[in-house]
Amino acid sequence: MKHIKFVGKVYLVGAGPGDPGLMTLKGKVLLEQAEVVIYDALVSPTILGMINPLAEKINAGKRRGRHSLEQIETTQLLIEKAKTHAVVVRLKGGDPFVFGRGGEELQDLMQAGVSVEVVPGVTSGIAAPAYAGIPVTHRDYSSSVTFVTGHEAAGKYRPEINWEAIAHGSETIVIYMGVHNLHNVIEELIAAGRDLETPVALIQWGTRPEQKELIGTLNNIVEKIEATGFEAPAIAVIGNVVNFRTNTNPVIME
Incomplete structure (x- = not known):
């Protein structure tokens, strides 16, 4: 099997419920440092405004009946971005591990050999x-x-x-x-x-x-x-x- 080299790390970050004051300090710092941010539909515009202006921003939001990206596409995108970018943030509304599919993404990323860190959010x-x-x-x-x-x-x-x-x-x-x-x-x-x-x-x-x-x-x-x-x-x-x-x-x- 060909060994895949990853230069970056994926951070599964909880954006909280909407009020930007409920965004964690660690999450905010990662948004400011991010090179790529793949975000969900329910992340508030104010929190999206915290993202490094030079970062690539990708909407992977899912709303009832309207999917920007399918789940498998989102995970594959995270894997691809981790090959070429040091700080990749997967920004999810609320907490990644509370009905946010964060566990599924963590599992898939780890199986692919990607370094991952979870940053909890207020649910x-x-x-x-x-x-x-x-x-x-x-x-x-x-x-x-x-x-x-x-x-x-x-x-x-x-x-x-x-x-x-x-x-x-x-x-x-x-x-x-x-x-x-x-x-x-x-x-x-x-x-x-x-x-x-x-x-x-x-x-x-x-x-x-x-x-x-x-x-x-x-x-x-x-x-x-x-x-x-x-x-x-x-x-x-x-x-x-x-x-x-x-x-x-x-x-x-x-």
Whole structure:
């Protein structure tokens, strides 16, 4: 087998949920030093503005129904760029290892012989509720939280999420990428015995200036989505912690 020489290193960097103030210092320094940055769709324009102006910038963003690059193309591009550039940054929204396919990219890069380092980011499942005044755990409201994706990849390692186990096993449920499939998720949770009046908060564009929230219950949140035209990208928080916002009347970014 021909030995491939790589001159560079790939950094899997979490850009956080959107607010540039939540970008880690290490991530910012790498953007300033980068020769190539391959970035996702949900990375905010302000964070993209931190990138070295001389760097090559490539949009590999994936949004529902619209892919700039397929996953295999993105990984191959990272491998190719590492052959000729010293600092290659794969910039991913939130945290690379929380529903960000960072683990898949890390595995493929390591198998190809590329040196890789992971730089964690603030995940939207914690930050977006926090900016809406909702703690995902609180001694008076919830002592457990589950993070789960609202849609699943075809041909994945298991056929479906065990919503019954989640409904009974966690007081707070945070759903990523779940708006389009929320009606099915809610049906599963109700069928598993979750109370119809369980509070639900949807948080759109969490931590950004355009952040919006929609509050309801398992019984009426789908109707509210249809009535308001509420759209992705959004995080769903299900559980009594949502009541913390109402009961404390926090100062919310609007």
